[in-house]
Amino acid sequence: MQPESQVIGLKKQKLQKIIDLGINPFPNRSKRTHKINILRENQDEFVKQKQKVTICGRLDAMRRQGRIGFGNVSDDSGRIQIFVKKDVVGEENYEIFKLLDLGDFVQIEGECFVTQKGEYSVKAHKITILSKNLRPIPTVKEKIVDGKIKRWDEFSDIELRYRKRYLDLLLNPEIKKTFEIRAKIINEVRNYLDNKGFLEVDTPVLQTLYGGANARPFITHHNTLDTSFYLRIATELYLKRLIVAGIEKVYEMGKDFRNEGMDRTHNPEFTMMELYQAFADYFDMMDLTEDLIYEISKKISGSENIIYQEQEISFKKPWKRASMIDLILEETGFDASDFDYEKIKKFCKKNEIEIEPNAGAGKLIEELFEVFVEPKLFQPTFVIDYPKEVSPLAKTKPGNPNLVERFELFIAGNEFANAFTELNDPIDQRKRLEAQAKLRELGDLEANVVDEDFLEALEYGMPPTGGLGVGIDRLVMLFTNNTSIKEVILFPQMRPEI
């Protein structure tokens, strides 16, 4: 009682009593004949036949009254009441029942019946302890009112929910649905791509050079080689090597790591799907993205619409496609199509947009887009044709040396996908990476580094290729109606506790 340690002490005393009775509180084996949902599904028949069942689960409520008692047992399929009567289980077994704590795993051998108050229950003939609880589980009580679950003392502290996710899942069962949907989405992405003939691969997480995105990496050390390694920030450069290798359709789904700020939409490690398709371009990638997410919507929500934060999002094809320059013009009346640095800079200053020292016209245009357009893109929108300056791995748009064939997909004001017609000209690619390296020298810690092996691979020849990256965590947020990435990652990154 007193502090938690005393409660734990009491539980350990009970444990000792159980041991003294010659009972193993942590037996190696259990024997279950029915899961709880099976009992529910066959209620009428089981009650009629007084069906003998053995259920296993966690004891999560107890109401004892003298020589009888009720409890609730949960497994992953449901929850059911147990009824324990001293006359039925016998003196010795009733003593064991009295030694049970909430949180214990138990095995109940008994028969199905209905209580006087009409509650479908298992009348215990024998109770077996499967695993003794030694730490008090926060108590959540619930009652169904008008078909809705009303809870008292809900386990709701956000920090605790994330730090002790096992308790969150145990005490807030609906959280599990988020992760079931997450698994479904990942399966659907995989099925979709496998069916289209994409080969799933694994490329290194530990890399001697990192690239494929603008981000600061995590650095680690290999003891035997006495070398620094980077945790990958993207899979791009390895997957393109596989396109060089003649694998025409390839994808990888896995964790990327970026050593950057954390907020509602960023976790240091996150799940990304990247795919590359030879003899394709960014238009093909748009079609694929559209179709993939449309199919996910049909699978997950059963329709081409979802409700996100009380607004309807429609995935009905085709989605809006608009160029970045046009969207800026629409929102602000400002025409940036000439890439006139002084003019654009003046407009940025007028609108109090911060100008980084090394930013050129392209970077400023992107800033304008982010400030004026991005938050307004609620329905799925492909924003196409990005400034070359901010896209070192994408191919130039024919007829406009300032632009590249690139798009990002925006839904509900957030970025969901990034894709381009991949740059396969090794000479141009070298120039672009060297320009990035210069930015690094000027202090841009997120700029790309020159990857000589990647450039060498391109020199062997890479076919025209379309590439696409999709943030899986954000997709899950969208389809589970969450606004924080921490809600869709089981164990989100938290500051260590002191």
Add this chain to the structure above:
RNA sequence: GGGCCUGUAACUCAGUGGUAGAGUAUCUGCCUUUUAAGCAGAGAGUCGAUGGUUCAAAUCCAUCCAGGCUCACCA
């Protein structure tokens, strides 16, 4: 990093300068069809941490720690 907010018992929360509270959980007793079981009683706290103001601090001030929202940053 800035602004705003939060941190009190295992859980959910009251408590704005004067002896730390409630419900649930826990423990004891009663109770043979309960279900947020009930009734009676008991125990339970470094009031996030440190320093300061004061006769007196959970309460006021400062710093720090952790978290949330938001802005910035991170395309």
